[in-house]
Amino acid sequence: DAKLQSVLSCLSQLGRQLDPLPSMTAPDANCIKLNTNENPFALPSPVMQSAVAALERQYLYPENDNIGLREAAAKAYDLSRDQVIAGNGSSELLGLIYRAFLAPGDTVAMMSPGFSFNRKLAALQDAKFLEIGCGELQSLPIEQLLFGPAKDAKFILLANPNNPTGTFVPIADIERLVAQSDRLIVVDEAYVDFAPDSALRLINRYSNLLLLRTFSKSYATAGIRVGFGLGHPEIIGRLRNIQNVFNMNVISHAVGVSIFSHRPAYEENHKHIRDERERVSATLTQLGFSVTPSQANFLLARVPAGRDGIWWQTSLERKKILVAVFPDKGLKDCIRVSIGTKAQMDAFFEAVNDILRAES
Numbered sequence: 001d002a003k004l005q006s007v008l009s010c011l012s013q014l015g016r017q018l019d020p021l022p023s024m025t026a027p028d029a030n031c032i033k034l035n036t037n038e039n040p041f042a043l044p045s046p047v048m049q050s051a052v053a054a055l056e057r058q059y060l061y062p063e064n065d066n067i068g069l070r071e072a073a074a075k076a077y078d079l080s081r082d083q084v085i086a087g088n089g090s091s092e093l094l095g096l097i098y099r100a101f102l103a104p105g106d107t108v109a110m111m112s113p114g115f116s117f118n119r120k121l122a123a124l125q126d127a128k129f130l131e132i133g134c135g136e137l138q139s140l141p142i143e144q145l146l147f148g149p150a151k152d153a154k155f156i157l158l159a160n161p162n163n164p165t166g167t168f169v170p171i172a173d174i175e176r177l178v179a180q181s182d183r184l185i186v187v188d189e190a191y192v193d194f195a196p197d198s199a200l201r202l203i204n205r206y207s208n209l210l211l212l213r214t215f216s217k218s219y220a221t222a223g224i225r226v227g228f229g230l231g232h233p234e235i236i237g238r239l240r241n242i243q244n245v246f247n248m249n250v251i252s253h254a255v256g257v258s259i260f261s262h263r264p265a266y267e268e269n270h271k272h273i274r275d276e277r278e279r280v281s282a283t284l285t286q287l288g289f290s291v292t293p294s295q296a297n298f299l300l301a302r303v304p305a306g307r308d309g310i311w312w313q314t315s316l317e318r319k320k321i322l323v324a325v326f327p328d329k330g331l332k333d334c335i336r337v338s339i340g341t342k343a344q345m346d347a348f349f350e351a352v353n354d355i356l357r358a359e360s
């Protein structure tokens with residue numbers, strides 16, 4: 001069609017390195033979703049009430065500049081409001097960082113294997129995406145990051161705990177990297193509430209550290225979209241400057257503020273997930289899987305010899321259980337399983353047992 005060709009010829013070259021999006025089928029509501037690291041529990045009731053109350057303000061634009069939410073975050077993290085940017089999920093903030101720091105041809109370095117969305121964001125800037133392999137145990141390759149090919153990177157990104165491995169690097173290692181580097185170090189702490197420590201205490205000491213937080217996992221709001229960036233006011237200011245107006249909605253604001261007032265209500269939730277993580281790890285090990293020690297709300301497990309990760313994913317999906325696989329990250333023999341409720345994990349074990357029985 002000539003009109004379509006004419007319109008397509010006006011597209012900019014942005015994203016030309018990207019593959020077309022795969023066509024997806026609508027998710028089956030009967031499946032147990034253990035593939036995207038969501039938190040399976042309901043919101044504490046005061047947080048839920050704040051969401052419902054926010055609906056009554058649906059005819060108004062949300063507050064400018066996310067002021068109230070940023071103030072609540074600043075108070076909770078013992079920072080100033082200027083050190084906080086609020087996002088429609090932390091993925092919005094990742095996008096801003098890539099846009100702010102990368103021109104075509106620039107390089108960004110990320111610890112690998114890491115969160116795939118970063119590769120796409122680099123491609124959207126026509127930037128080089130340098131993956132620094134960290135081996136199975138994910139120790140921080142400080143020398144390589146400071147003096148290897150990553151030394152020219154405009155910023156360095158790592159997630160702690162990391163996705164998809166769940167591994168955690170000590171904050172002392174992160175401090176050594178931040179102290180020795182003159183580049184921005186972005187530490188994505190999406191899973192930090194399931195881990196023993198955080199780099200938050202370094203924020204006021206190092207202007208080149210930027211932390212990302214999200215409420216999607218530990219505060220059970222993946223569908224509501226609340227995330228934060230914490231860092232030096234000048235860097236945060238530059239990011240806020242290129243952000244969309246009204247990037248968040250009245251419900252995200254209200255829920256975000258309310259969560260900061262009700263964090264103790266989540267302690268049981270987090271304890272359940274940590275305890276269940278250890279139970280799932282022990283059970284999978286007994287069943288012949290080899291599990292990477294995790295400080296997140298998911299486990300990376302190498303499947304028993306003979307079949308690969310995709311085979312397990314397909315076999316589990318037939319039993320209405322969804323898990324994630326990463327064949328393109330050198331993990332073709334692994335599956336990643338999110339930690340759900342006890343009942344969900346029991347259903348997962350039953351499916352795994354059935355599959356193993358049918359194989360033997």
Ligand code: PMP
Pocket residue numbers: 036037088089090091092115159162163188190213214215216222226227
């Ligand atoms: N960072 C990491 C490491 C993640 O795994 C995810 C979600 N999968 C995100 C960021 C994005 O989270 P959200 O946009 O929901 O805040």
